[in-house]
Each structure stands twice: as structure tokens, then as C-alpha cells.
Amino acid sequence: MQYSSLLSVVLFLPLIGAIYAGLFGAKAKALHVGVFNSLCVLVSFIGAVVLFIQAWHHQSYEKYLFDWIVVGNFKVGFSLMLDNINAVMIVVVTLVSFLVHVYSIGYMEHDAGFNRYFSYLSGFVFSMLVLVLSDNFLGLFIGWEGVGLCSYLLIGFWYHKTSANNASIEAFVMNRITDLGMLMGIILIFWNFGTLQYKEVFSMLNNTDYSMLFYISVFLFIGAMGKSAQFPMHTWLANAMEGPTPVSALIHAATMVTAGVYLVIRANPLYSAVFEVGYFIACLGAFVALFGASMALVNKDLKRIVAYSTLSQLGYMFVAAGLGAYAIALFHLFTHAFFKSLLFLGSGNVMHAMEDNLDITKMGALYKPMRITAVFMIIGSVALCGIYPFAGYFSKDKILEVAFGMHHHILWFALLIGAIFTAFYSFRLIMLVFFAPKQHEINHPHEAQNFMLLSMLPLGVLAVIAGFFEEPFFHFISQVIPSVGEYLVPLALLISITTIVVLLSIAYAIFKYKNGITSKKEGGFLYKLLLNQYYIPQLYQGIAKVFSAIASFLHQVVELKIIDAIVDAIGRSVFVIGRVFRISQDGNLTSMLRFMVAGVLILLAFVAFFGR
Incomplete structure (x- = not known):
């Protein structure tokens, strides 16, 4: 088999799984549906690894499949490409998706919609692969809309619940609004360049009017704001927790919300040419990093706390991308996928043990009956906080270094405060769930099934070791996007300061919540402001x-x-x-x-x- 043909295999196997599961959608649970879909994604992952190895050896591939649109002299083909950027993305997407599929077999085993769930889930993976493997903006937009549709179906999977229906509609509508901006950007691209192919468009940027580049970059970023839940289009992200927990792991770690970051990284020649838009992206990202973390400080819903952490971490990625450190943004996307999916799957274990209760103030003392889940969630939380030698240390601290090294000290300070908040809410969650005194009435909380825990093991390992891939990762990515060496200066003292304040924040959370909730400030204005998401949903x-x-x-x-x-x-x-x-x-x-x-x-x- 030619390696270019392997692109088609990687792309279409999840679609085959989705169709297969759809054939049994209205029937009773069939275990073979979950197994077949998992195997499809596994083979897709193996193919992605093979393609990554080829990209590592300086091989790039293109695969022309068929004509998508032909009108007169205008022709857009459905074609795929492989380069260093999407070689990383397809490995992350397929690996996390495979582990989520395996986990879902146990998580959804008693659900009447088991077959339908796997049809939507594999369709979600297929749409994300279309998005990242396409070699033109129209193909990217098709995948973009596909992940939007599948997220709507999965968030509203339990359609008999009014809250799930409302959440799915909110996500769908908010993304349709911002997708209009992205569509305008794509129309302007074709109007000015006469093509939608990435390579052709980026090769003509120097001969294009600056104001037109400005408008194109703004419209494309409006689309990214919706998919990556950037302020003010962020409210759907927390409400998306109404869907099954494995879906949250997939949305937040490997698919939908990372699509906006991928778009900015993919269009890096455009955003490098328009400094003002890039700087705005960085400023908005710094605000969102602090904004999302602040709302997680007081929230009591287990899954929403992790969701707000995603919102905050997306802000970090956009800061890096906005400042031109696209490789660092991609590296944080890479490491974040592992520890964030680990946290969500661990939350699913806790949720099942607590009989679907998500209030962390009504948990406690779960460490002994759920030791493995507790260890996994502690690993994920430490990685999220950015403590050496865990993955988050290598990627998130790089973003702080970039902000400080490029003399954007206000952005750096906002990110530092966000890191302090992250450490606090992460270990507030850990303490109240696992170590605080028992606050629930469940007699025998149980650990998840062994194969579900086994599916979390690779994520736990990668949450620890992924950061050590830093040097080869940047060497690999710098072949196609600007090198990080252009942005960094030796900042050992800065790293020490960041680590110290984060450790102090962790220690404070452990001390404060070791005996559970003892504060009487829950009626205060600031507490209510944060708990109600700054009253933006009410607005x-x-x-x-x-x-x-x-x-x-x-x-x-x-x-x-x-x-x-x-x-x-x-x-x-x-x-x-x-x-x-x-x-x-x-x-x-x-x-x-x-x-x-x-x-x-x-x-x-x-x-x-x-x-x-």
C-alpha cells in the first residue's frame, strides 16, 4: 500500500464504524458495535503512527480523492495532505479517540442508546480527521461543520432531558453564529486569491492588500472563537457537560475545542502577516485563561470544574499562537490532550461511583475505594498545574516564558495568576472528592471496571512523560512553522517563581479543604459572581x-x-x-x-x- 493511500484508510475507517453502528442504532445494545468501532479507530491510530513516522523522515503526502465542486473553471477537489502539523494532530486525535471508545464500552453498557452513541462518536472522529487532513479551506470547513453537528448530537444524546436539549441547541446555535464569520473569511480568500488550497493561498500573501488580510484573519478567528469557546462565545462549553462524560473527554481533549487553535496554527503565515490580529488573539487568550480559571475556583460541579480548566488552557494556547509561538501552542495542545482526557475519564468513574452525583461537596473519602482513579486524577491535576516532571510543566511554562521573553509582561502576569488559580481549583477538587471527610450516603462506592482503568493507563503515562518529547517535538515542528528559539531567552529564575507560587497554591488548597468545606463566604458577592459565571448567561x-x-x-x-x-x-x-x-x-x-x-x-x- 502506498503511504498516500494510507491517508484514506486513516480517514475513512471511523466513518465505516459510524455507519456500521448506525445500522444497529434503533436496536438493543450490541457489544460487537462498540468493539468494531474501537477496532476501526485503533487501526486508524496505527495508520496515523505510520504516517507520523514518514513525516518524521521528511516525507509529505497528498491524496486527491475526487472533485468536490466543479462550476465552469472553478474546481475544488476533496483531497488530503500530510505534513508535520497534521501528523501530530492525527496521532493525538486517533489515540485519545481509541481510548475513549474502549472506555465507553464500559461506561455506556447499560444505556439503551449504546449503538447510537458509537455511531455519533465515530462520526465525530471522522469529522475531526476531515478537518485536520484536508489541504484546503473548504475541506476544513466541511470537517468543521461535521464536528459541530456531532457535538450537537452527543451533547443532546439523552434527549429526554430538557437540560441536555437546551445545552445541545446552545452549542449548535453559538457555533453557527461564529461559523458565519469563518465562512465570510473563506469567501474573501477565494475572492482575492482565486483558490482555497493552503499552499497556493499562503504563497500569495505578500502580494495581497494588507487590509484584506486583516479582514480575512479576523473572520477566520471569529470561527475559531466559537469552536474553541473563547469569550464571549464561551457559555456553551460548560453546559456541554450534559452529554455523556466520555464525550466531554473527546470534545475537550482531542476534537472540537482544539479545532480553533488548529485553525490559527494552520493559518500561521496569515496571522504572522497581521500583527494586530495576532496580538488581539493573545490578549483575549490571556483574559480567557484568567476568566475560565476564576470560575472554576468556586464551582461545585465536578465536570464543570474540569470544563472551565479546558476554557482556561485554551486561553494559554491562544496566547502562544497570538504571539507567534505556534509550535508552543501545538505542543500545549499535544500535552493537554492527555491529562485533560485523563481527568474527564476519571470524573466519569467518580460519577458512576456516586450514582451520577456531581457535587464535589457531597463526596469525600473516595480514595480508599477508588485508589486507581484517585492516582490517575492526581496525575492529571499535577500535569494541569504544570509541576515538573509532568507534561504540563514543559508546555504551559513555555507559554509564560514566551510572554515574558517578548516583554508582554501584563499577559505574563495574567497567565501567572491563571496558573495559581489552576493549582488551587485542581487540588480543591482532589481534596473534596478523595480526601475530605465523607459527605455522601453511598455505602459501597466502587472502582471502575478493569478494562476502563486500563484504557486510562496510556493517558496517565503520557501525562507524566509527554513533556520529555519537547526537544524532538520542536525540532520536528520547526521544519514547517517558526522556531521557538526566536522567542525564548534564558529564564530559569522565572520558571522557579512560577513553580514556587503554584506549589504554594496547591499547599493552600490541601490545607484549606482537608476537612471539607469550612468557609462561610459562600454568600459573598464575589462568590456569587464567580458561581454565576459573572452573570453572562443571565445577560x-x-x-x-x-x-x-x-x-x-x-x-x-x-x-x-x-x-x-x-x-x-x-x-x-x-x-x-x-x-x-x-x-x-x-x-x-x-x-x-x-x-x-x-x-x-x-x-x-x-x-x-x-x-x-
């Missing part, structure tokens, strides 16, 4: 109510009382006129002759007057 609901009221007014007054009244009046007028003429048409010959003579006279008068 959006208020805006929606205003527009709903306007629509109701237009319906009740303008449409019913004015427009309908006019239409009804016209109808009645025609009816009245018809009655008058009906009376005149009585069939009497004398009457008809009178009308005929009158008509002739009127016609003669008209000709005499206007015919001169």
Missing part, C-alpha cells in the same frame, strides 16, 4: 428575552392588527365589489344593453379626449 438570556418580546410585539400588533387587518380589508373590499357587480348581472337583456351603450360612450369619450 444573554435577558437579551434573548428582549428580542423575544420584540418578536411577540411585532406578531401581536404589527402582523395581526395591521398587516392581517389590511389583508382582510382587501379581501372584504373585493367581496363587496363582487356583490355589487353580481347584482348588475341579472340576465335582463334591457339592462345589458344599457351597460353596453354606456361602455361604448365611455370608450368614445376616452378616445376623443386622449386621441388628439
Whole structure:
């Protein structure tokens, strides 16, 4: 088999699994569906590793599949490409997806929608692979919309729950709004360059008007804001926790929310040419890093805390990308995928043991009955905090170094505060769930099944060791995007400061919550502000109510009382006129002759007057 053909295998195997599962969607749970889908993604992962090795040896491939759109001289092909950037992405996507598939077999074993779930899940993986393997913006957009659709289906998987329906609609609508911006950017790209191929577009940037590059980069980033849940389009991310927990692991670690970061990294020649937009991305990312972490400080919902941590970490990635350190942004995406999926799968174990309770203040003393899950979640939390030698240390601290080394000290300070917050809420969660006094009534909390724990093991190992791939990773990626060496200066003291304040924050959380919740400040203004997400969802609901009221007014007054009244009046007028003429048409010959003579006279008068 040619390596270019292997691209098709990697891409289409998850689609085959999705179709296979869909054939059994309405039937009772069939274990073979979960096993077959897992095997499809496993083979896809093996193929991705082979392709990664080829990319490592300076091999790039393109695979033209078929014509997507042909209109006159305009032609867009459905074609795939492999380079160093998406070689990393497909390995991350397929590895995490395979482990989530295996975990899901146990997690969803008692769910009536088992087969349907795997159809959606594999479709999700296929859509993400379309997004990252496409060699043009239209193919990327098709995959972009695919992950949006699959996220809607998976977030609202338990459609009998009103909250799940609302969450899926919110995610779908918010992403459709921002996707319009991305579509505008793609239209401008074709209008100005006459092509949508990455290589051709990027090769012509130097000959393009700067203002047009500015608008294109802004519109594309609007799309990225929606997918990666950047402020103010962030509210859907926490509500997406209404879906099954393995879905959250996939959305937050390897697929949907990383798509926005991937877009900026993929379009790095464009964003490098438009400094103002890049700097705005970095500033927004720093704000979101602090903003997301602050909301996790007080939240009591296990999955939402981890979701807010994703929001915060996406902010870190955008800071790196906005400052031009695209390789560092991709490296943090790489390491983050492992410890974040580990945290979500661990949360799923805890949720099952607690009989679907997610309130961490009503847990406690779970370390003994769930030692393995506890160890995995501690590993994930330490990696998230960025403590040496765990993966987060190597990637997140690099972002702080970039911000400080490029003299963006305000951004660096915001990220440092975000790191302190991250350490605090991470170990607040660990203490309240596993080590604080028992606060629940469940007699025998149980550990997850062995094969579910086994599926978490590779993630736990990678959360520890992935950071040590730093040097070869940057060597590999710097072949296609700017080298990190251009941005960094020796900052050993800076790293020490970051590590010290993070360790102090962890120690404070451990000391504060070792006996459970003891604070009486939960009624304070700041606590309520953070717990209610700065009242932004309420603001959006208020805006929606205003527009709903306007629509109701237009319906009740303008449409019913004015427009309908006019239409009804016209109808009645025609009816009245018809009655008058009906009376005149009585069939009497004398009457008809009178009308005929009158008509002739009127016609003669008209000709005499206007015919001169």
C-alpha cells in the first residue's frame, strides 16, 4: 500500500464504524458495535503512527480523492495532505479517540442508546480527521461543520432531558453564529486569491492588500472563537457537560475545542502577516485563561470544574499562537490532550461511583475505594498545574516564558495568576472528592471496571512523560512553522517563581479543604459572581428575552392588527365589489344593453379626449 493511500484508510475507517453502528442504532445494545468501532479507530491510530513516522523522515503526502465542486473553471477537489502539523494532530486525535471508545464500552453498557452513541462518536472522529487532513479551506470547513453537528448530537444524546436539549441547541446555535464569520473569511480568500488550497493561498500573501488580510484573519478567528469557546462565545462549553462524560473527554481533549487553535496554527503565515490580529488573539487568550480559571475556583460541579480548566488552557494556547509561538501552542495542545482526557475519564468513574452525583461537596473519602482513579486524577491535576516532571510543566511554562521573553509582561502576569488559580481549583477538587471527610450516603462506592482503568493507563503515562518529547517535538515542528528559539531567552529564575507560587497554591488548597468545606463566604458577592459565571448567561438570556418580546410585539400588533387587518380589508373590499357587480348581472337583456351603450360612450369619450 502506498503511504498516500494510507491517508484514506486513516480517514475513512471511523466513518465505516459510524455507519456500521448506525445500522444497529434503533436496536438493543450490541457489544460487537462498540468493539468494531474501537477496532476501526485503533487501526486508524496505527495508520496515523505510520504516517507520523514518514513525516518524521521528511516525507509529505497528498491524496486527491475526487472533485468536490466543479462550476465552469472553478474546481475544488476533496483531497488530503500530510505534513508535520497534521501528523501530530492525527496521532493525538486517533489515540485519545481509541481510548475513549474502549472506555465507553464500559461506561455506556447499560444505556439503551449504546449503538447510537458509537455511531455519533465515530462520526465525530471522522469529522475531526476531515478537518485536520484536508489541504484546503473548504475541506476544513466541511470537517468543521461535521464536528459541530456531532457535538450537537452527543451533547443532546439523552434527549429526554430538557437540560441536555437546551445545552445541545446552545452549542449548535453559538457555533453557527461564529461559523458565519469563518465562512465570510473563506469567501474573501477565494475572492482575492482565486483558490482555497493552503499552499497556493499562503504563497500569495505578500502580494495581497494588507487590509484584506486583516479582514480575512479576523473572520477566520471569529470561527475559531466559537469552536474553541473563547469569550464571549464561551457559555456553551460548560453546559456541554450534559452529554455523556466520555464525550466531554473527546470534545475537550482531542476534537472540537482544539479545532480553533488548529485553525490559527494552520493559518500561521496569515496571522504572522497581521500583527494586530495576532496580538488581539493573545490578549483575549490571556483574559480567557484568567476568566475560565476564576470560575472554576468556586464551582461545585465536578465536570464543570474540569470544563472551565479546558476554557482556561485554551486561553494559554491562544496566547502562544497570538504571539507567534505556534509550535508552543501545538505542543500545549499535544500535552493537554492527555491529562485533560485523563481527568474527564476519571470524573466519569467518580460519577458512576456516586450514582451520577456531581457535587464535589457531597463526596469525600473516595480514595480508599477508588485508589486507581484517585492516582490517575492526581496525575492529571499535577500535569494541569504544570509541576515538573509532568507534561504540563514543559508546555504551559513555555507559554509564560514566551510572554515574558517578548516583554508582554501584563499577559505574563495574567497567565501567572491563571496558573495559581489552576493549582488551587485542581487540588480543591482532589481534596473534596478523595480526601475530605465523607459527605455522601453511598455505602459501597466502587472502582471502575478493569478494562476502563486500563484504557486510562496510556493517558496517565503520557501525562507524566509527554513533556520529555519537547526537544524532538520542536525540532520536528520547526521544519514547517517558526522556531521557538526566536522567542525564548534564558529564564530559569522565572520558571522557579512560577513553580514556587503554584506549589504554594496547591499547599493552600490541601490545607484549606482537608476537612471539607469550612468557609462561610459562600454568600459573598464575589462568590456569587464567580458561581454565576459573572452573570453572562443571565445577560444573554435577558437579551434573548428582549428580542423575544420584540418578536411577540411585532406578531401581536404589527402582523395581526395591521398587516392581517389590511389583508382582510382587501379581501372584504373585493367581496363587496363582487356583490355589487353580481347584482348588475341579472340576465335582463334591457339592462345589458344599457351597460353596453354606456361602455361604448365611455370608450368614445376616452378616445376623443386622449386621441388628439
